[in-house]
Amino acid sequence: MLELHTSELSVGYNKKPLISDICLAVKQGGIVALVGPNGAGKSTILKTVSGMLEPVDGAIYIDGQELRNISKSQRAKWMSVMMTGRRDTEYTTCYEVVSVGRYPFTGLMGTLSDADHKAIEEAMALVGATELRDLDFDKISDGQKQRVLLARALVQEPKILILDEPTSFLDIGYKIEFIENLKKLVKEKQIGVLLSMHELELVRNVADQVICINDHGEVDCMGPVSEVFQTAYIERLFHIAPGGFERIYGRENAALKREENTEVNRDYRDEDSDSTSKPVNSQRRAHFLMVQGTMSSAGKSLVAAGLCRIFKQDGYRVVPFKSQNMALNSYITEDGLEMGRAQVMQAEAAGVKPSVYMNPILLKPTDDCGSQVIVNGKVVGNMRAREYFQYKTKLIPDILHAVEKLEEEADIIVIEGAGSPAEINLKQNDIVNMGMAKLVDAPVLLVGDIDRGGVFAQLLGTLELLEPEERDRVKGLIINKFRGDKTILDPGIEMLEERGDIPVTGVLPYMNLHLEDEDSLTERFERKAKGVIQISVIRLPHISNFTDFDVFEQIPEVALQYIQRPKELEDTDLLILPGTKNTISDMKWLKESGMETAILKYAAKGNPVIGICGGYQMMGQKIADPNGVEGGGEIAGLGLLPLETILEERKHRRQVQGKIQDATGQFAEWKDLEYTGYEIHMGSTRLVEVPGTGSVGSTVETPGTGSIEITHDSDSSAIVEFTEGQTGYASGNLYGTYIHGFFDRSEIVETLIQKIADAKGISLAMNQVMDYQELKEQEYDLLANTMREFMDMKKIYEMMGLHHDRNEV
């Protein structure tokens, strides 16, 4: 009996081992399966075993002889291989395709003998491909192709057959057919099979032995299928959140073999929803509550934040969650990972540190139909909308993994939906709204916005468009942003409850809170206010991280406006160049729109200009993109600071904290003040040597106006390090830094505003500037208290399977 085995085999490319210490044995009549996550290296093993790749170390033996010493034709007679990936054929019948497998047996010209013809007929009959004989191989179905290719492998009369994911692209019918064919011929022809396969249900059915490869390049486990395949092990191997495997595959179908104690835990949990007692074991799952809206800006984020604060006040450990965010504004966690800001705000309300698991998928639009996809804080790549629509179901394990991580630390998880759950064109593959609710079996609160009108139609219409099982998940309706006399609303609510057959659990008043809300994008940009102190932020086409400037809105004397036209720069006391998603293209826009000239004129008058991140890069002399990060090229900057920026592919992401090193000009008193914030940018900026004294007083050529003399006080024109670690420089009244959140500390803002007021000769009612953090805390409490007043919290606790009667906590 012939056997293929390996001894201490290491496989890999270019002599670099990918997987080491592989000891496998395939005997005639047996089936061995390789399983493991994508990219673990299963194909590499198969290629090495079949001789296509040289082993990095160790050896492969067939029938006791080392593979490299076996002649090519002998090898081909012992072992046949069926890899993924096919060449397209033209004008080739299936019979001809199969006949190529006789290569090791035919002569110089490849003429087929009678014996060859007989072998071909037999192989085709064995896999049930006889009726395909004269059909064009290119024109048959995938399942039929796979049958023909199996016949081609068989016609080689192998003792060992190597198959790389033979069932991957087949529908379930063909998968079963293929597996049955394979089992039959293994038995009849006594062939030994080594295969890789993703469908664990099939592996369980077909294989005798499994070898599990994990994604650290190790043989994680091997042995008989019945011993290896246990739910918990599979979940670990493929990084599935506990229970995730069953949730997708269904309990009966998927459960390969369940460990006894898991079974008990599970049952316990099922009872739990009907009883008031809290289970006391670590496998317990958190309680979920999901907030969905009838439309964008219905107030989901704030309602979720308010709920977080309420649960926190009631003594629960609560965390926010949203599976997928689409936003330009991202936040950097302590680990340097990116997540959406709405969950950061909710985490603050919940009194926990923001974690990337609260928002596992972040989409940052790069243009009108494409986005950068960030999964668990890491950039996966850029995708078109359509492409992502196909891709996103692959992210379910990541979502479940994130939920599992959060469950470790939480009693309650408040999930926010996105947009509307009734977008019937996008419902398929949904992972943010009802799809998400289903994944974790969460009750849903549906929020409608009465301020924009039509709230009854919003709520009833949304319910109407949901599938019955989805509708059953909606346990309560909320009318948000109500102003006026509630008694007028009451008859409507009665009818709403009657028609929708779902209780209205709250009518929330319109609240004006100073909290970051990324959805209020348009409102924010359109506001043109006039104040005693005028701060203007340039509305760059790719503006990002504009929440940096929210802090100014709480100072009564300050009016913050976003400007796009040179004329709007008039009467501005402080100009801010914000961050951008695309520095070069926005720099171009500055030049084309005439803003550049206006900014230079403004700066030349000695007015203060502050650049943050992308804006800071633009204040330099040059921005170059040699690696094509933003599409290549280079562009001259504003030339306000003697800096040069080179965009790099590596993204700098970190939280920072430091002291202002030095400051010149109007805000010289900033020196030694502490700041906190974070950096997120591609590219690094360095100082360029200025001939002469290191002064930046220079003449800048600007189109249209000739040249403008930029002058500064002689003592303040020197370039100084502004923020620590060369992250920012200042010169005169020009300040630039990479630090986002620079204005979050109250001392910095106070100093800033005070100096401007002094310069204008205005006196401020100062003490009003409160630490932004402190203010936010107050706002969250206000939000929670208002919501308690107007919502039926008892009902909401009931939905989640909690009986909250512990007001004493």
Next chain:
Amino acid sequence: MTKRCTILFGVEILLIILLVIVNIHTGSTDVSLSEALSIIVSGGKGDVTSTIILDIRLPRIIAAFVLGGALALSGYLLQSFFHNPIAGPFVLGISSGAKLVVALLMVAAVEYGMVLSSVSMIVAALFGSLMATVFVILVAKKVHNMSILIVCGVMIGYICSAVTELVVSFASDSNIVNLHTWSLGSFSSVSWSQVYTFVPVVLIGLVAAILLSKGIEAFLYGEQYAFSLGMNVRLFRVLLIGVSSLLSATVTAFAGPISFVGIAVPHIIRSTFHTAKPLVMIVASFLGGGAFCLFCDLLARYLFAPTELSISTITAIFGAPIVISLMMKRKRG
């Protein structure tokens, strides 16, 4: 072999016979068919008509047929190598590489008063085409997009042509006229001694290709699969490229670079014969290439007689649209 193939082989042979007859018959001097036949059978009487038939038209017919066949075959082999129907010696810049080295050699020979043998021409052309081929293979390893590869090939072609033109303009002899006609591609001025050189070389190439046909069939399904059948893939690749280069180099040495035959003919054969069997494709492409070039040469001589067009002018008109349609039909790269 299917019935369809047998019939089409018959058609090909009939076509060749017909084209040979018409080619002997037509030209700037009209010679009647019976007269021509009698001259060929009797061996000629030494008069002008005999010379035209025996020393001009007959070698030219043989050249068009054999070199045309070689070109089509070379194209088929390259297509097998690259797994792509748009590969061919002309579009990949291989013919131009050969042309450059041959032109350099010719100019040098004129300059230093050497006489070039046919064999040295083939060697020079082979050297040039192998250089271009190696370059193309290196590019192909980096980019897996056939369109980019072809653009590279066309660029190599331009570079080689530019250098050739440069060399020609600095050359100092009247032989330049010859060189110029040659560099555009032409079957004119082929002598019997040249025929005696290239016919054996092309026949060797043809036989080698036939011997490779078993391997080509396995190779069609991918290199990994061919390896698993026990094939020495590395050796096979070298042989395939070697034979293909030898064939296209021979054509270039004697008739200059001729465009698109290498792509157009195998494509026409494949889509009429409805087969991918290498043995059938090799023989049928060779015969088809011969017939195609006989036809094109006829047009080149006849259309604006007595002015003769370059053969590439004609082959491009028929061939280039086929290449464009093939590129548009392909779903990927």
